[in-house]
Amino acid sequence: MPDGSPQVRKGRKFDQVVEGATEVFMEVGFDRASVDDIARRAGVSKATLYSYFPDKRLLFVEVMSRECEARAQQAEALIDKSRSPRTVMPLAARVLMDFYMSDFGQQSFRLAIGQSGQFEELGQGFYDSGPGLIERELVPYFDEAEARGELDIPDKVLAAHQFAELCKSWIFPRVMMCVQTEFTEEEKQRTMDGAVDMFLARYAA
Amino acid sequence: MPDGSPQVRKGRKFDQVVEGATEVFMEVGFDRASVDDIARRAGVSKATLYSYFPDKRLLFVEVMSRECEARAQQAEALIDKSRSPRTVMPLAARVLMDFYMSDFGQQSFRLAIGQSGQFEELGQGFYDSGPGLIERELVPYFDEAEARGELDIPDKVLAAHQFAELCKSWIFPRVMMCVQTEFTEEEKQRTMDGAVDMFLARYAA
DNA sequence: CCGGAATTAAACCCACCAGTTTATAATTCT
DNA sequence: AGAATTATAAACTGGTGGGTTTAATTCCGG
Numbered sequence: 001m002p003d004g005s006p007q008v009r010k011g012r013k014f015d016q017v018v019e020g021a022t023e024v025f026m027e028v029g030f031d032r033a034s035v036d037d038i039a040r041r042a043g044v045s046k047a048t049l050y051s052y053f054p055d056k057r058l059l060f061v062e063v064m065s066r067e068c069e070a071r072a073q074q075a076e077a078l079i080d081k082s083r084s085p086r087t088v089m090p091l092a093a094r095v096l097m098d099f100y101m102s103d104f105g106q107q108s109f110r111l112a113i114g115q116s117g118q119f120e121e122l123g124q125g126f127y128d129s130g131p132g133l134i135e136r137e138l139v140p141y142f143d144e145a146e147a148r149g150e151l152d153i154p155d156k157v158l159a160a161h162q163f164a165e166l167c168k169s170w171i172f173p174r175v176m177m178c179v180q181t182e183f184t185e186e187e188k189q190r191t192m193d194g195a196v197d198m199f200l201a202r203y204a205a
Numbered sequence: 206m207p208d209g210s211p212q213v214r215k216g217r218k219f220d221q222v223v224e225g226a227t228e229v230f231m232e233v234g235f236d237r238a239s240v241d242d243i244a245r246r247a248g249v250s251k252a253t254l255y256s257y258f259p260d261k262r263l264l265f266v267e268v269m270s271r272e273c274e275a276r277a278q279q280a281e282a283l284i285d286k287s288r289s290p291r292t293v294m295p296l297a298a299r300v301l302m303d304f305y306m307s308d309f310g311q312q313s314f315r316l317a318i319g320q321s322g323q324f325e326e327l328g329q330g331f332y333d334s335g336p337g338l339i340e341r342e343l344v345p346y347f348d349e350a351e352a353r354g355e356l357d358i359p360d361k362v363l364a365a366h367q368f369a370e371l372c373k374s375w376i377f378p379r380v381m382m383c384v385q386t387e388f389t390e391e392e393k394q395r396t397m398d399g400a401v402d403m404f405l406a407r408y409a410a
Numbered sequence: 411c412c413g414g415a416a417t418t419a420a421a422c423c424c425a426c427c428a429g430t431t432t433a434t435a436a437t438t439c440t
Numbered sequence: 441a442g443a444a445t446t447a448t449a450a451a452c453t454g455g456t457g458g459g460t461t462t463a464a465t466t467c468c469g470g
Contacts (some may be wrong), residue, residue, distance in 0.1 A: 011446050012437085029319075031236050034427060045448045048431065089406050109229040113318045116383040123383035126365075131378045158399050161375040170366040178321040178328035202406035216416050217467090239457055250418045255459065 016042045017049050022063045025105045030060055057119055064111065064122070067104065068129035075099070079137055079143050085151055088141065089163070089199055093192040096134070096167040101183070104191050106175060133159045152205045159203060166195035208225045217238070221247045222254050226270045231312045235265055243262065246347070262324055269316065269327070272309065273334035284342055285401050286349050290356055294368070296406055298397040301339070301372040312381060357410045364408060371400035 020042025024033045035056055039046045053059040078095050079088060099105040108126070116123030138160035145151040153159045169191050174180040225247025228285045229238045240261055258264040283300055284293060304310040313331070321328030343365035351357040358364045374396050379385040 003321065013447075018469095033250045035429080036427075046429085047431085047449085049449055051446080054429090056428070110318055113315055113381045116381070127378065127382045128385045130382075131375075139321075155395070157393065158375055161378070162371055162399060162403060165370040165374045165377075166367055169370045170363055171334075172370075173332065173366070176321070177332045179332045190360070190363060194360065194367060198367060198403060198407040202403040218417075240459080241457075249418095252419085252461085253417055253458085255417080259459090261458070 011048075011051075013042075013044050013048055014052055016044055017052055017059070018063060018066065020044065021059050022067065025060060025063055025111070026103065029107075030056075031095055031110060042076070060115075061119065061122065061125075064108075067108070068125065071104065072129050072133055075133065076137070078202060079141050081141050085145055085200060086202065088145075089196045090192065092138065093167050093195050094161070095193055096164060097171075097188055100168060100175070101188070102170055105153065108178065131161060131164060134164045138163065146205075149205050151203050153203045159199075163195060164197050169194060216253075218247075218249050218253055219257055219337075221249055222257055222264070222270060223271065225249065226264050227272065229379050230265060230268055230316070231308065234312070234316060235261075265320075266324065266327065269313075269330065270315070273330065276304075276309065277334045277338055280338065281342070284346050285345050290350055290405060290409065294401045295397065297343065297368070297394055298372050298400050301314055301369060302376075302397055305377055305380070307391070314381065336366065336369060339369045343368065350370075351410075354410050358408045368404050372397060374383075374399060379409060395399060 017038075020040075021033075021038045024038045024041050027033075033056075035046060037201065038059070039049045042049065042059065049059070075095060079092060108130070112123065112126035112130070116126060135157060139156045142151055142153050142156045142159060146153060146156075171183055171187065171191050222243075225245075226238075226243045227247050229243045232238075238252060238261075240254065243264070244254045247254065257376070258267065280300060284297060285325055317328065317331035317335070321331060339361060344361045347358050347361045347364060351358060351361075370393070376388055376396050378393065
């Protein structure tokens with residue numbers, strides 16, 4: 001996401017504001033979130049809020065920046081580069097699936113897709129901490145596994161994105177279009193297994 | 206999409222209204238489209254517009270219903286069931302890619318993802334004429350090809366969705382998040398070839 | 411050419427919302 | 441304690457946008 005906070009954080013209620021804003025933005029998105037709502041939720045006066053963030057968009061950027069940062073740190077180093085694809089890829093699938101199914105993951109996609117056109121840096125920020133992060137994690141692993149003769153991948157960047165897409169199969173469109181919001185463990189497992197099987201069928205050495 | 210038009214279409218300017226609304230909705234989405242804009246674009250007075258559609262949401266549903274219907278008819282019967290996967294799947298990939306890259310395709314996803322939560326039937330409608338349509342087209346083909354011994358697919362529904370997802374790899378997230386809006390033919394070909402190769406590596410008999 | 415239906419422009423109502431202001435109160439620092 | 445900083449409630453501004461009304465006009469079939 002864009003740079004953390006060029007904002008001057010003057011006082012003590014700063015975190016309250018960000019937390020309240022995070023809640024509201026995650027619940028109703030950017031357009032439908034009113035500043036009054038956010039202030040009320042944060043337990044803070046509107047004037048205080050505006051003393052930290054001169055406008056709603058900056059507040060939104062700050063919220064998204066923090067959330068993405070947190071998720072990125074959390075997701076990092078989840079891959080044990082020394083293990084074989086047959087053990088690593090199912091784990092990667094699980095990490096991706098958990099993200100796609102989380103409230104934050106879903107709302108992130110909605111916001112990324114809905115708001116990227118509005119402020120320039122926003123889309124790039126979302127991309128870097130989403131698909132970009134996946135790419136930065138998987139490609140180095142592919143390199144090492146290939147050096148060990150476990151994989152044979154002509155286009156590793158593409159392969160990383162293919163895997164990420166495969167882990168969305170069937171489930172994710174249904175979630176995004178509100179056709180089905182809950183999935184059994186079997187349904188998720190079916191998609192993850194399908195992704196791993198397909199990936200290995202194509203790229204296992 | 207939901208049922209065509211329970212609306213009483215009284216007069217001659219009906220189509221003008223729908224066309225104008227289609228243009229505006231496709232350009233700026235639902236929230237940012239004002240009824241005044243639509244009326245102006247349609248060359249029609251606001252009162253006339255409201256005489257056809259009692260509210261903005263119904264107009265939106267009508268527009269989406271028509272567009273999806275048109276696209277669905279257009280996309281149907283594009284698959285020659287008698288040909289082998291090695292010739293059919295690249296064609297299917299092209300159809301999907303063209304859709305994902307079209308203005309209509311992109312805006313459809315944005316609207317589906319942004320608005321599905323608002324009106325109940327909308328998400329289901331989008332799904333049926335998007336992912337659902339793909340499934341209804343591909344699965345029967347898989348059945349026939351498998352009967353000819355050309356494919357071996359344990360879960361054909363999943364396979365159809367996997368293929369659709371694969372055709373988005375790398376490109377589609379970049380488009381949705383406004384990271385990159387134009388792609389060379391080589392870039393598209395790379396994604397499509399990658400999808401077909403992966404699909405066949407996994408499921409070719 | 412006439413009469414009813416369709417259309418129009420424009421003003422209007424009302425609600426919501428981003429952002430500001432002001433006068434007052436609570437904190438915090440020294 | 442006292443001064444400076446920070447927070448507050450509430451009223452206010454200006455603008456936008458969905459939806460309605462009205463009185464005048466255009467269209468079209470009989």
